Amino acid sequence: MNAPESHSDRLDLRVFVPAVLVIAGLILPIIVFPESGAALVNAAFAFATGRFGWLYLLAGIAVVVFLVGLAISRYGNVRLGGPDDKPEFSYFSWVAMIFAGGIGIAIVNWAWVEPIYYFTGPPFGVEPSSQEAAEWALTYGQFHWGFTPWAFYCLPAIPIAYSMFVHNRPGVRLSVAARGVLGRHADGWWGALLDAVVVFGIVGGVGTSLGLAVPLVSQLLSGLLGVSPSFMLDIAVLLIWTAIFSASVWFGLAKGIKILSDINVLLAGVLLVFTLVVGDTLFMVEGWVNSLGKMVSNFVPMSMWTDPVGDSSFWRDWTVFYWAWWIAYAPMMGLFVARISRGRTIRELIIAEMVFGSLGCWVFFAVWGGYALDLQISGTLDVAAILSAEGIPAAVEAILGTLPMSGVITTLFVLLCFIFLATTLDSSAYVLASVTSRKLSGYQEPQRKIRLIWAFLIAGVGVALIQLGGLKPVQTSTIVVALPMIPVLAILAWSLVRWLRQDFAKKVLEPHLVIEDGKH
Structure with a gap:
């Protein structure tokens, strides 16, 4: 299949202006009325998770079942491209970009401490700080960063890639991928509104990442440099990030994001191996094996536990929160992964995300989470007390x-944090530029000036919110946005199924299913 003819890739004001207005509408009240704005967002969050927590859980297990069924069906052989389309990136770089873009700073923040939270506040009425609590602590880390989250990421990527590389439709955006259901309305204001909501969700998701990253790196740098944490240090950290990801966004996929992702995975591997070797290796390995077995055998109960009788808040505080967080990021990841997956089959894409994405997260939690839990259990370091008194x-x-060699390791860890978040930020800016470009094909990159516009807008939002301490409302509002995204995911799945049934009506048993003429 030949690349489609070049289309206008100028800024689409129908999407850009409403999205920026919505973002400003959220941030300005927080700036002018920080307490009232935060209270309003928190109330919306409590409503979304309290009244519809069950819906997030059902969506999670439904997406997993749908993708597993799709992967083992004959449609798993469908190539996302034409007969002559080859993968744009090597398998390692492709998986590295998927992992680094999707996880970002969150994994290096939570992998150390999340098992400690579960250990001291376990699910299912288990006694805190007990042996059983320790087993659930490692298990829930694997669960919250495993199959279901990566399924949320994977689902939108498939119809988006199918629309771009099989149907050759211009427009790297969710509305185009929903055309199988929306029809001609995908090109109108309904489609523009959907894309504007996606843009808002991406910017809010980046706010969540900044909310985790800036305090963590500032804390570590203040210790390394012997200076006190301050607003100026926070701004310096943000400026360094802006310089890194702006340069990466400028150079594009092959020379920017790909290189950062490769470095990211290799540096993370070095730090993980070092921790595994110097720590209690046997405890970490056995803990991983045990927690994986426990998670697999309890996957359905964990996925659907609402504790209606005991009225525990664990499932809302953790599982619903995480599912909503991953759903909020899903459009960004779907658009980004779709763009880098030309030439791959649907089955390859599902395996790359649900298997290798999950495996990558499991390694972090097995090693770093296992190391921290061993410190807590052995009495070497009271991590729980530090968490309670001073924070993450x-x-x-x-x-x-x-x-x-804690000084050297902390320095490398700070570098890893910078690169991890930079890969997420440049992926976000790249996707935002793609969504707000009018007629961008899957074979084009958005204009550099549009990429830089979004890079600087993201940085500006970060500076404003750090100054006002308003990151928490943006993080929380991101979770609220996830609620209307659940029916959007259903529309995307429905759209994909309709396309597959129309395009491959006859049962064809071949290694790869492709549309020869590419005309639709």
Whole structure:
């Protein structure tokens, strides 16, 4: 299949203006009325998770079942492209970009401490800080960063890639991928509204990442440099990130995002291997094997546990929160992964995300989470007390301080944080530029000036919110946005199924299913 003819890739004001207005509408009230704005967002969050928590859970298990069924069906052989389309990136770089773009700073923040939270506040009425609580602590880390989250990421990527590379439709956006259901309305204001909501969700998701990253890196840098944490240090950290991801966005996929992702995965591997070797290796390995077995055998109950009688808040505080967070990020990841997946089959894409994405997260939690839990159980370091008194950044700093050559390791860890978040930020800016470009094909990259516009807008939002301490409302509002995204995911799945049934009505048993003429 030949690349389609070039289309106008100028800025689409129908999407750009409403999205920026919505973002400004959220941020300005927080700036002018920080307490009232935060209270309103928190109330919306409590409503979304309290009244519809069950819906997030059902959506999670439904997406997993749908993708597993799709992968093992004959449609798993469908190539996302034409007969002559080859993968644009090597398998390693492709998986590295998927993983680094999707996980970002969150994994290096939570992998150390999340099992400690579960250990001291376990599910299912288990006694806190007990042996059973320790087993559930490692298990829930694997669960919340495993199959279901990556299924949320994977679902929108398939219809988007199908629309771009099989149907050759211009427009790297969710509305185009929903054309199988929306029809001609995908080109109108309904489609523009859907894309504007997606843009808002992406910017809010980036706010969540910044809310995790800036305090963590500032804390570590203040210890390394011997300076006190301050607003100016936070701004310096943000400026360094802006410089890194702006340069990456400028150079594009092959020379920017790909290189950062490769470095990211290799550096993370070095730090993980070092921790595994210097820590209690047997405890970490056995803990991983045990937690995986426990998660697989309890996957359905964990996926659908609402505790209606005991009225525990664990499932809302953790599982619903995480599912909503992943759903909020799903459009960004779907658009980004679709763009880099030309020439792959549907089955390859599902395996890359649900298997290798999950495996990558499991390694982080098995090693870093296992190491921290061993410190807690053995009495070497009371991580739980530090978490309670000083928060996550101080706890991560204390854990890193127990490692040999702690100064060198902390420096490398800070570098990893910079690269991890930079890959997420440049992926976000790239996708935002793609969504707000009018007629961008899957064979084109958005204009550099549009990429930089979004890079600087993201940085500006970060500076404003850090100054006002308003990151928490943006993080929370991102979760609220996930609620209307659940029916959007259903529309995308429905659209994909209709296309597949129309395009491959006859049962064809071939290694790869492709449309020869590419005309639709």
